[in-house]
Amino acid sequence: MNRLMKPGARERETLLNSGFLASLGVESVAAMMEIAVIGNLPARQMLFREGEPADMLHCVLSGYIRLYKLDPDGREADVSLYGPGDLIGASVVLDGGRYAATAQAAEPALLARFDLRRVRDIASRRPDLALALVNIVSVQLAASFTSLADDRLHTAPQRVSRYLLDHCPADGKATSFRLPYQKSLLAGKLGLAPEALSRAFSLLRNHGVNVRGRLVHIGDPEVLKRV
Amino acid sequence: MNRLMKPGARERETLLNSGFLASLGVESVAAMMEIAVIGNLPARQMLFREGEPADMLHCVLSGYIRLYKLDPDGREADVSLYGPGDLIGASVVLDGGRYAATAQAAEPALLARFDLRRVRDIASRRPDLALALVNIVSVQLAASFTSLADDRLHTAPQRVSRYLLDHCPADGKATSFRLPYQKSLLAGKLGLAPEALSRAFSLLRNHGVNVRGRLVHIGDPEVLKRV
DNA sequence: TACGCGTCTTGATTTCGATCAAACAACGTA
DNA sequence: TACGTTGTTTGATCGAAATCAAGACGCGTA
Secondary structure, rough: OEEOOOOHHHHHHHHOOOOOOOOOHHHHHHHHHHHHHHEEEEEEEEOOOOOEEOOEEEEEOOOEEEEEOOOOOEEEEEEEOOOOOOOOOOOOOOOOOOOOOEEEEOOOOEEEEEEHHHHHHHHHHHHHHHHHHHHHHHHHHHHHHHHHHHHOOOOOHHHHHHHHHHOOOOOHHHHEEEEOOHHHHHHOOOOHHHHHHHHHHHHHHHHHEEOOOOEEOEEEEEEEOOO | OOOOOOOHHHHHHHHOOOOOOOOHHHHHHHHHHHEEEEEEEEEOOOOEEOOEEEEEEEEEEOOOOOEEEEEOOOOOOEEEEEEEOEEEEEHHHOOEEOOEEEEEOOOOEEEEEHHHHHHHHHHHHHHHHHHHHHHHHHHHHHHHHHHHHHHHOOOOHHHHHHHHHOOOOOOOOOOEEEEEOOOOHHHHOOOOHHHHHHHHHHHHHHHHHEEEOOOOEEOOHHHHHOO
16 A cells, blocks of 8 residues: 555545544544554555454545455455445454455555554553444444345345345435446445346346446335335 | 343353453453343243344353344344354444344353443443453454355355364364254354255265264365365 | 447356255154 | 154255356547
8 A cells, every 4th residue: 555644634534424433532533543544545456465464454535445255266255345434344353363354445445544553552541442443343243244144045136126225215216326336346245246236137127227337226116125 | 031140150160261251351350240140041042133222242151042134034044153152243232223133042051141231331441341342243253254255155065164174173183073063053054054064964975074963073184175 | 439448238058055845863751 | 662853864856146158338548
């Protein structure tokens, strides 16, 4: 990761809204800001690799970071996807362990980094930081449980429907919105091959879903719930 | 959960070895012991259900607790399995949220329960407790990532091989051991139907694995690694 | 506007595991 | 020991998605 620097006004702003720092008291925010380093990561570049000693905590400011595991043959399985405001779950390794997966920029990304030892130092003096970390990791654990169950219980079109419903206003009316990233990335996040995602979209046409490029139009969310 | 009581000598002993309390300082251990309540849960009984407001933290003293999610048709997908010494991950909801999955006793279990509000109180005064929780949940998140990737990358016989290798001494020699629970439970943990587990075991016979009841004999771990 | 590359879609095939159904084994109890 | 319950195995079938292989589309650049 290159172009390391102290956070400027924009970065501080984003960090403050990040859900991570948002729940902290002012002193803890200041302490974290103090040790924050900003850096950017070009597309496709690795942030860290599975098995490396974990020494940094990462928070995404912009772009998307894909977290995946490899099998011996080099095939990849995505386990998580982090966007603006997200703390990268696999980075929260306060006990001097190793990263549990590989993190790669799915598109050019801006990140805040924190030295893990210093984070632990601060957390051992300021319980609000430690508690915020507990909450964040718990929420991510719950999300991981949901993915695991979804994989085992739902078909590809069902998973895609749920994704669409989660990402559009819940007022029960027709809507359009833009996918935040490439379809191949979405496919990975849903545990599908890109072809399977494509087929799912084409099947969902019969249920009022129209897709052109990254633009999605949903005719009737109620219909979608019954897929 | 019935027969609530204060922890006796045996329970205190188990709790102290639980990996949860093991990493705490003496004062925090004392504070947690203070609020601990012991109870037992008959087989098949629910400890909590997905979506219920979370008010208790649970630690398994003996037996096994199965964590699963339901789909609308009532089908179940196991997302985690907790044994003696484990803190139940879905219970760590310090911010007044809800349980992310349903917990059920897979066999008669003895549990320690802690009121979540009081845990949060203690954690906000004693950072070692909060940090211990961060570590535990992080480890469980990593385990969940592993399951997710395993599901997507490996076949049933491969997943079973990995399980067996993880649960036998790593010295590369032939060994026998006893499965800690029923095969149907193992099947769920591995994301398989019981039939699929059975077929995987029968295929693994060609690779030096013999199973009689819960007794497993592994002829050569090296062979198993190459399945 | 045309070109070229990367992304996405579509088709054909194959593999894996779920599901249904039935036989079988293990175990506690009367 | 006979019985019933519960857990496990085996067989047959089916369906969902991965994979392989082309082709179409979209988009930025010249």
